Structure formats: C-alpha cells, structure tokens
Amino acid sequence: MPESPLHTAVELGCLDAATLLVVSGVPVDWLNRTGQTALHLCVEKKLSEFLQNLARHGIDVKNKDKQTVLHKAVLDGWETGVRIAIENGADITARDNKHETPIHSAAIIGNVEILNHIISAAADNNIIDATNSQGETALVKAVVNGHLECVKKLLEEGADITKTLRNQNNLFHIAAEKGYQEVLRVLLDHDYTVTRRMINDLTADDKKGYGPIHFAVQNNHLECVRTLLAHNADVGLKTIEEHKGSTPLHIAARYNRVEIAKLLIDNNRDTVHFKNDIGFTPLHSAARFGQRDMIKLLLKEGADLASRTNNSTTAIDVIMNHLFKPTEFMENVFDSCISTNNLSLEDANCKVTVDYNILKPVIYEENMKVIVALLQTGNKYDQRRLFIHPLIESFLYIKWMDTPILLLFLFLTTIHYLFLISFTLYIMVVFLTNDLGHYSPRHYVWSTILFIGIVLLVLQWIRKADDNDDEFMFQETLYIKVKFRYLRQIETWVRFFFVITGLIVLLTTVMGLTGVDIPRHIASAVILLSWLDMTFLQYHFHDYGYYVFMMEKVTASTVKVWSNLYIRLCDGPDDHLILVSNIYLQVLFTFAFLILAFCIIFMLQFKFQEPFDGPFSALVKVIAMMFSELDYQTLMKQNKSKEFALTVLRITMFVFIIFATIVTIIASTAVIEPQKIRLSVRIRIMKKRIEFLGSLELFIQMKFVQKILPKWLDKILKEKKRNITRYILTPSVPKSNRAVPCSIRESICAIAENQNNKGMTK
16 A cells, blocks of 8 residues: 555654644545554654644554554553553553454563553553453463563552463463563462462363473473472472373473472472372483483482382383493492592591492382392393492392391201201111111101192292282292293202102102112102202302302313313412312312212112212212212122113213313312403302392291291391491491401492592592
8 A cells, every 4th residue: 555645744754744634634544555554653753743643633543453553652662652642542442453452562562651551541440351362361461471560560450360371371380481480479479379279270281281380390490490389389290191190300300400300309309209190200201311410310319210110110121221321320320329528548537438228219118129120121231230339239248137138048048958958868768778678667757747848849929919000929938039030040940850859759758669760760860959959059158159150151161171270280389279279179168069969869879889888988989089080880880780770870970970070160260260250150149149139028028927927026027127228338447347248348449439539530
C-alpha cells in the first residue's frame, strides 16, 4: 500500500501539514508499506506533538498486527507515548492478533513504570488476568521474561499466581526452567498456601511430566534448586512418561549435574537409593549415560553397586557394559577408598584408612552383596582382576575372620571331616573283616547313620520368597548357590558322583556283597572322590588354596616345567634346594587328603597284603611311589586278583601316576614362579572365596537357620558379628593392626602412597 500524504508529513516532520491533513479528513487508519498507520509512525519516531495532535482523530487505530497505538508505545518502551495514548482514551483492553492486551506488552518488555500507568488507567482489575491466545496472563509473560519488578507489581495488584497453562505448566515450572532464581523466590514467598499446593505439581505427559525441581535440575540451575528445597520441594518427586518416574537425582545423574546432586543428597541422603519405575537408582542412570564424575560422587555418598533393576540388572553390571575401560575406572574408584591423613607414610603419625562403605552400603546387613554382584558381571572386561585389589582382598580377609562366618565354616568343615573319616573307617572295617575271613560286624546302625550323613551332603534346596516379587530364590544349604556355572566346575561333579557311589557302597554292604570285587572297586572310587572333595576345601585357606588350583593350570605344561626345573636346579645356588624342599613339603601337606585316599584305595585293592598291610606302611609306600621308582611290575605280581580286578588296579595305578605327576609339577612351578599363572590362580582363589562367603552369609541369614539356633547362641553370634566399615593401619609400625596379612598391608600402603603423590601433584 503506498504512503499516504499523512505518512509523508510525519516522515518529513511537518507538524502543520499533518494537522491540516487530518483536519481536512484524511483517514488516520491508512497503512503504509510496512503496515503502520501515521500514529504508529509517530510512536516509532517518538514524535510526541504529532501524536498529541493526531490522537484526537482516532487513538485506537491498529496496524497490520492488530496493535493499537498504545500497544506500539508500550512495546517501544516510550513512556510519554503511553501517557498520551491513555490521556486520549486509548482502550486498555484492546487486543492484537495474538489476543494480547497492552498489559501483556508491558510485562514482556519489563518496564514497571509503563505497567503502573496501564494498571492505574484500568477501570477493571480483571484486566490483570486477561489471557492471550496461549492462555498466558501478564504475570506469565513477566515470569517468562524474568522481569522481577513487574512480577512483584502484578502480584501486588492481585494477579492470579495459580494460573496453569497448557500441559499443566505453571509459573513455578517456568521460573525454574528459565533459571530465574529471584523471580522463583518471589513467587514461592507470595502465598505459602499456594506454594505448598503447587510446588510439586507435574506438567502433562507431553511435557515430560516434570515438577519445578526437575526443570531446575535438568537445566543446571543450582540456585533455583536450592530455593525450591528451602521451600520444601519434594526431593523424591517422580516424573512421568519419558523419564519413567525419575527423581531429581536421577535427572542430575543423567545430565551429570554434580553440584546439584551434592545439594540434593545433602537435603536427603536416602535419595541415592530411590528407584524409578523401571528400578533404576541414580547410580544406574549415571552409569547408563556414562557420567563418570557422577558415578564417583554417588558411590562416595553410599550408592549401592548391587542394587537391581526390575530386570535384575545390577548397577555394577551397567557400569561394566556402558563405560569405556570400566575395569580401570573401578580400579581408580577402589584406589580412592584408600587414603591417608595427608602425611608421608614415613611419618610416625601417618594413618592409612581403608573405607569399605562402597562394598557395604548402609542399607544392607549383608557384607558380600556388592562383591557377589561384581562376580556375577562375568569377565568380559577382565574385571575379575578387581578381586585382588587390596580393598576387596582385605575386606574378604576381615570378613573371613567374622565370628559367625568362621564358626559356621569350622562347624561344617568338622562335620565333613568326621563324616569322611567315619565313612572311610566303615569301608575299611567291612572289607578288612571280609579279607581276613572274619564275620562282618552288624553294620545296620552304622549304615543308617552314614546314609543320613550322605543325604545331608546332597544339595538341599530351600525355597525362599523374594521380598520384591513372586520369584523364588534357591539356596544350597551347605556351601554354594546352585547356578548353571557350577555345572562347569569339577568339584560339583566330584560331589555328585561321591554321593551316588557312596549310596551304592552302603547298599551293597547292607546286602552283604562285600565278597564281590565290584563293590570293592566302587568303594575305592568313593574314597578317592570323598577325599578329593576335602582337597577342594583347601582353597579357603590362604597358604594352601594356591596349590589346589594350580592342578588345572600346570597339567598341560609337564615337559616344559620339568626342563625348566632341571636347568634351575643345575645352575642355581645351593640354598635353592632348601627352597625346593620347603615347597615340596607344603604341597604334600596340601594334598595330604588325596595321598591318604590313595593309601586306603591300595589297601583295599591289595586286600590288606604287603606292602599295603597297614596304614603306615601304605603311606610310606605311596610317598615312595610318588617320588621314586614306581616298581609297577612287582606290585602287579603281588596282586592275585582276577583279570577284571587287575584291570581296575591298573586304572587306579594310572590315576595315581597322573596325580603324582601333577603334584610334582605344582611344586616345580611354584619354584619357577610364573607370574601369569600365579595371578590367574590368585584371582580364581578370590572368586571361590567370594562364592563361599556369600553363600555362608545367606545361609546364616535364612529364617529357618535362625529359628533352629538356640537364643543364647544367636545372641552371641550377633554380638560377635563385625560391622566392617573401615580398616586403619600405621605404616611406621610394622605390627600395627594385623587384621590382614602383611602382603595385603603392603599393597594398601603402596596405593596410599600413590594417592598422596597424586594429591601433591594436584
């Protein structure tokens, strides 16, 4: 649309011409090329005299955006123009194409003086809460734009603070999302009744279902979070839909808002354990999105690595599967749990503290839950090496000395020893009396007792309802939780065949079949399996467990080890022979159970004839056979058995030769000290201890166990039970706090020194 003469007069600043034109009847509502009237042009150029003269001829004319002159003056922040428009009767309630009134415009620009003019001119206070096409009031506009003084003025004039927009968005949501802390504080302080009612309101589903505190957390507005918490915002408020019932700490964990997370935790320390609708704790969320700083903070504040989601995924499992180099990360986390009092380790006053809270969250009575959860993550990222970290090693050692665990282990081991000894004696007596031609004793009572003993060794399954769902947890009453991985372990099959063959032997002896060779051969197998089972228990002892697991590692390296040993003995110093002798004695003691088993087997197979006519002579002969000439031909000639019995004897001799070779190799390998083998075996020993201790702990906590224990014993066990939270030692005093072995203490001190050096570098 072309410029009118009136527009031209205003543009050129010709007041007389403009006055003459309007008096002559030139319309004031004509629009120029930009869609403005001459009056809007006066406002734009801030020509007060022009506006005063032209206003008398139509002050409420509108431009292309349906804005009146008053709208234009307000938006341009021209207070004089606003006053002129109002004095000339401008419509305060006029609306533009967004359905906004001049009071909306005043709130948008944040000019409180202009706002005062409009409010003073309003004949109806309802104009304060007039809404635009989006349902927004002037107060909403003031909050959206962060104009604090306008917010205060509108609240003083009675603006509705409870106004809710689409998606259930209210003023508190807006201020928190924008980060206007002072505006938020004014809103919260205006009416405490309203504040209490609306501070925890959630937005609609399509707006994430956030409360004000969620918006503040996600957008990293620390002071807004502080203000909301000071006004009793719910730190455990859950979202809906997209974030699946997440608390503010879940949001902080996802977006790595570390400082805000500290504030939330200080407000309520239990929030680190809150779960969302899918069972995620904040630690799960931080791990899922790879937020390392947040993970460290949450672990420091007591987050539980063993906490499970609805799908039974632990937090440590999420860490292992969503972080780059997770094992190295967890090693650093474990290192941070070892600290000093900022003194050199050589200082007499230096104290090294090992904090176990990361392994034992305060919400659980179980000490082994976190370590067992780590075990269950597998070894995809070589995380099994974490088992030999001093933090875990020292914890397990102290846990092992925990009175209830130690007493239960000793009790079960004693029962096992007594049973095996009784079972062995029973078999020897039955076959000895038969071989010597005596009548077999009445063994019905003994058979019954031993049958009960075997039944007790069978895997007992206890069905226990889980506290969280309808699933059931099965627990073996003696040592281990039965899972699929146990089927791949040799000791599981040893125990299984021991039970089966033991029952067969009892059955044959009760039926009086001891004169037949087959029961004798089965009895030999039972003896070997039973004492082999006892050998596997040696892994629970610090000094001997190593050699048990060396069997698997060194069998394939027979030739290489023998050659290396020969070179070592030929070239080494004389005192090396003393070292070799000591190691051989230690290995012999470790496998004493199997040596005794072979003694008994040979006594049975040779029918208690020379050179196996007694326990001592059999022991001497077996040891001689292990480390000197086997004398196979002579032994076979001495046995007058039938061909089948001789075949069984040959098989027995073959098994014995393999066993003797393995024992020799283990002793030889121990002298050579291959680091990789030792490290691998050490990790596996720790794995076994974790499984054993975890199962014993669950066994002690079973309700039926607690019911059958005498009250006085239960009381003693509870009083003696250690609350393992930390371990403190003084490096300058070698004998200080010997709760753990010297090697572990040295490893702890090494990490503490490294932590000190890092601190000095920083």
